[in-house]
Amino acid sequence: MATVLHLSEVNLKLLQFHRKFSKKIGNFTILSNKHVFFYVAPISSPSQRLYCTAKNDKETQTKASGGVLTQLLNKSPSKIIPTNQPARGCFHPGASVLSRETIPLDGGQSVTSIQMLNAMLQYIWPRDNPQIRDRVKLAVSLLVGAKLMNVCVPFIFKYSVDYLNVHAGTVLNMDSAPETVVTVATSILLGYGIARASALGFNELRNAVFAKVAQHSIRKIAKNVFLHLHNLDLSFHLSRQTGALSKTIDRGSRGINFVLTAMVFNIVPTIFEMVLVSSILGLKCGAAFAGISMGCVGVYAAFTLGITQWRTKFRVYMNKAENEAGNKAIDSLINYETVKYFNNEKFEADRYDHALKKYQEASLKTSTSLALLNFGQNVIFSVALSAIMILAAKDILQGNLTVGDLVMVNGLLFQLSIPLGFLGSVYREVRQALIDMQTMFTLMAMDSKIKNKPQAPYIYVDSKATDIVFDNVSFEYGPGKTILNGLNLRIPPGKKVAVVGGSGSGKTTLVRLLYRFFEPSEGRILIGGQNIKEVDLDSLRKSISIVPQDSVLFHDTILHNLRYGDLNASRDEVIQAAKMAEIHDSIISWPNGYQTQVGERGLKLSGGEKQRVAIARAILKNSPILIFDEATSSLDSITEYNILKALRNATRGRTSIVIAHRLSTVMDADEIFVFENGRVTEKGTHQMLLENPQSLYFKLWTTQNHSFKEQPLNSGTTGEIPRS
C-alpha cells in the first residue's frame, strides 16, 4: 500500500515538532521536491494492530509518524531512498519479509542457531556487568511472579464460585450470619481483582526491568559489529554496498531484540504457564486433565507451525509485490516529464495496476490462509476445552469436583490460549530474526587479512631523514588483474615527488599499498628502512596524511569536518589550518560560519571547497608524509590555482607524493615518476622530461595541450591568476 503526498500538504510545523523523533528512517521516500512516497504497512485488522502496536512496536510507530518525513525533507530532493522497507510485522517490524536480499559473505564461517543463542546469552548475562545480571534475575523473578499470580486468578474465581454456590440464598433465609457471608464473598472477589492486577503489574514491571537488558545487549552488539566492520579490509568494503552493511547491522540487532523479547515475553512464559497449568490440572483434577491440556497444546503447536510454514510464501509474494508496486510508482513519478513527453500516462497506470493486481492476489492468499490458521487453532482449542469440560462435568456429577473447579479449568485453559494465539506469528518472525542474526554473526566471524603482528614496533619517521622505497613491488587485485609489476621507486626525505600516468597505471594502488590497505604480492615497501609489514599498523597510518581523490565529508558542521584531521585540535588550530588551506575566508562569509552544516557527504560544498577541507584536515593531522591523490582533479583552473597554493603551504618541509593526472599541478615537483603498466618508465624533473620528445611525459603534456604558465607557484603568491 502506498500513497504519494504533496509536500505542500504536509504540515511542516508538525514535522518540525516531530524532529526530535527523527532518528528512525522508516517508510517514506522523497520522490522529488514536490512529492513524498508514503509507505503504509499492511496490518490485517485494527484489533491486531492495536495489540501488536501496544505490545511490541510502540516506539517505532510513534517515531515513524513524522520524524522520518522531517529527516527526509532535510535531504537533497534529488536523493532517492529505495523503499525496500519491509512490511511491518507485529512483533518485529520488518521481520516478516523473508525475501530480503542478503549480502554475500564469502570468507565468513556460517554460524548455527545454537552458536547465535550462545553468543546472545553472553550479552544478556555479561560476566563483567553485575548490574545487568541483577536485572535479568529480577526480570525472571517478576516473570515467575506474574505467571503465579496469573494462575491464581482462576483459583480465586473457583473459590468464589464454590463459596457463593454453598451460600446461595443464605442472606434471604437468615439462617447464617449474612454479614460474614457478604464479607467473605467480597474479600474473595477483591482477592481476584488484586491477583489480576498483580499479574499485569508484574508483567509490566518485568518489561521495564528487562528493557534495559535488551537495549544494553543490542547496543553492545551493534557497536561490536560496527567496530568489526571498521577492522575488516578495504577489499571487503570495496566489494560491499555500504547500504547493505548498515541494513545487516540494523536487521541483525533488531533480530536480536526480537528473539530476546519473544523468548522473555512470549516463549519462555508460555512454556512455564503450560507446565504450571498442566501440573495444577494433573494434581487437582487428575492425569486425564493434564493429558488433554498437554495433548491440545502439542496438536495446536504442530498445526500452527505446519500451516505457518506453508503460508509464509504468500507473505513473501505479498511483500515482493508490494515493493514492486512501490518501485513502479516511484520510477514512474520520477519520470513525470518523460511520461508526458510520450503521452504514456495510461501505459504507466496499467503497469502500476498490474503490480497492484499481483499484490492484491498475494494479499488475498495471505488473508485467507490466516483465516484458515485462526479457524484451525480455534477448532483444536475448542475441542480440547469441550473434552476437558465434559470430563470435569462427569467428576462434578460423581462428587469428585465442584462447579468452581469447572470454572477454574476453563479459566486456566482460556488464559493459556491468549499467548498461543500468536504462536504462528512468533514462530515466523523468530525464524526471520534468526536469518537476520545469522547474516550479522557471519559478518562478525569474518577475519581481516591485514593485521598487526604481535608486539610490532611503532614506525619511526623523520621527514628530514626518512625515505620511502618501493622495492620490486608487484600487486594484483585478482587473478589476471595485475596493477603493479615489479615497481622500483625511491622517494627522498623532505622532497615533493609526483606520480603521473594514464588511468589504471597503478598510481592510486601505490597509495593503498603505502597505507597497507592491501599487501603486495611480491616485494617490500620500506619507510626509513622499516618494512611497513613489520611495524604497528596504527602508527604507520598516523605517519601519513592524505588528500584523497574524492573528498567525502561527514553530515555535520564544517568545524567538525575540519577537526576530523585531529579531534583534539583547538578551534584556533582548526582556523589556522583552514587559513593555510585557503578556505577560511569562504567559511566566514557563510551565515553560520564554522557552524555551517555541510549536508550529506558534503553536498552543500563545491568540489573545490571540499578539496580544501581535505587539505586542511591533512594539515591538522600533521604527519611527516603527505599524499595528494589527484587533489585537483575535475576543478576549474582558478580553483585549481588556489588549491595549488594551499597544497604548497601544506607540503613545505614534508615528504610528499603528489599523484596527478593534470601535469600542470606537478611542474614544480622535485622529481616526477611516470607510470606505465605498473612500472616507472621515466623519471626526472618537468624540464628534463620535456627535453625528450619521445617520452610519454612529453606526449601527455602535449595531449593535454597545456597552456598553463610554466612558472612555479611561489608560496603566498598574490599575483595574477594564470588562465588557460
Ligand SMILES: N[C@@H](CCC(=O)N[C@@H](CS)C(=O)NCC(=O)O)C(=O)O
Ligand atoms: N493466530 C495466528 C495469527 C496471529 C495474528 O493475528 N498475528 C498478527 C500479527 S501479531 C497478524 O497480523 N498476522 C498476519 C499474518 O500472520 O498474516 C498465529 O498464531 O499466527
